[in-house]
Amino acid sequence: MIFEPIESQRSTMIDSRLIEMSYKEAKIPRVIFLGAGESGKSTMFKQLRLIYDTGFDKSMRSTYKIVVHSTIMKIAKTLVVQCEKLALLGDKMDDPGLKRCMIEGKKARVAAERVRNLWELDSWFSPQLVRDIDDILQDPGAQNAMERYWMRFHPPLPDNTKYFASRIGKIAEETYIPSDQDILRARVRSVCIEDRILQYGDVRFQFIDVGGQRGERRKWIHCFSNVTTVLYVLSLSAYSERLIEDRRVNRMTEAVALFSEISAMSTFRSTSIIVFLNKYDIFEKRIKTIPFSSLFEDFDEDGEDPCCCAEYLKFVISEQSSKARRRKGVACRQIYYHLTTAVDTNLMRKIFESCSRVIVSRSIEDAGLMFAEEPQPCGSC
Structure with a gap:
């Protein structure tokens, strides 16, 4: 039911x-x-x-600034955790593809450790945090995981991952105000x-x-x-x-x-x-x-x-x-x-x-003013 x-x-x-x-x-x-x-x-x-x-309005954009920041941080934290899980699974199964999901670069590994320890809903974007998230997203292991093994992520990466990853520099600016597209793509349950x-x-x-x-x-x-x-x-x-x-x-x-x-x-x-x-x-x-x-x-x-x-x-x-x-x-x-x-x-x-x-x-028909003609089905390819 x-x-x-x-x-x-x-x-x-x-x-x-x-x-x-x-x-x-x-x-x-x-x-x-x-x-x-x-x-x-x-x-x-x-x-x-x-x-x-x-x-x-201004109030809604201000609220969604926090939502967007939180979204990017959740993406980064999810990616760090899932890359580690996939790499460990690769070791267990002796699967070369899964093994390559491990975050490899020295800078990216340090960044991953810092991101892992952040509060999930922390919405403050420092210059260091922006660099850390960008290092993680650009790492070959993380990119391999996102492109080839995203179906194994649990929880999954959101649909807006690539969009917000491409805008991280703009979003990190102190004067950042969410655009219409940012608000449309940011999800609040x-x-x-x-x-x-x-x-x-x-x-x-x-x-x-x-x-x-x-x-x-x-x-x-x-x-x-x-x-x-x-x-x-x-x-x-x-x-x-x-x-x-x-x-x-x-x-x-x-x-x-x-x-x-x-x-x-x-x-x-x-x-x-x-x-x-x-x-x-x-x-x-x-x-x-x-x-x-x-x-x-x-x-x-x-x-x-x-x-x-x-x-x-x-x-x-x-x-x-x-x-x-x-x-x-x-x-x-x-x-x-x-x-x-x-x-x-x-x-x-x-x-x-x-x-x-x-x-x-339908409203006209419900009001009893007329028998509405059935509109033609729409949306076919």
Whole structure:
């Protein structure tokens, strides 16, 4: 089941009631982002703020300066620990490739020891710390580990590793202020319900963001009433990743199963559902080295064609969703798909504009003003 027994979580109840009150007062289309953890929901929520609202103010940029510094330090600490583990495993298995994951350079080894002893959430960037992190990132052993053995990292390196590594000099400056891209790529785990009312043309929308980790899903049910549209975000790169909560479970398998359960809920029987197949930029590079068929054994098309792989995934999602709805007696309906890269602002602007037509169409139909024509499916390659 998606939801664990709901305990008395006063803050969650208060948040959800306030959101419900704001919806009733405004009487506007209500849209909720759902999906498994680290799929990109919150990045899209930030894009909405950037595109249709006031953007990122001074206070938010100040907060994210600490987040960015902390992110880089966590990347460095994770890399140091994982390189050591892989090298030790290489010695045990007599594997030359794994042995080469050991941080080799004298300066890098000294830097690694200093970084290892730092407090994880220390956000102060001294010139020495910047040099240490740069020495580690440039070390051949660390680069070998990142390029060839990143799948063995637990915890894994975040998707934003290369981006922030390339900007470490700029980020270390005393006058550094996070750019829009820095904020979009910096991840803060969602542990509360957040909502925002935004204007697009003549229409106002209420968007809701929730945490995607297993432990956060019990809160979702508080936000399900009067939802016009579900925006389900699924990471394409998840096909080669494991859950942090349970290393035995593939992330994409979990995400597809979660979507099937959501789509079969009677609460959403008349709700529009749009699926964002996200992290397309990472996906199109990854399938060149890790076969898509490593998860989907029946897939026998061109494994290096990202569009072909995405089409197959749409088929899998639709099939599993239809089976789940038939089991629960919920009528099948159209699911709309988009291939997305959440950090690409121009692309997301176009996609949100396309989605708004589906949302408005559903709102008009719900109001009984007309029978909305079924919009055409979108997002195909």
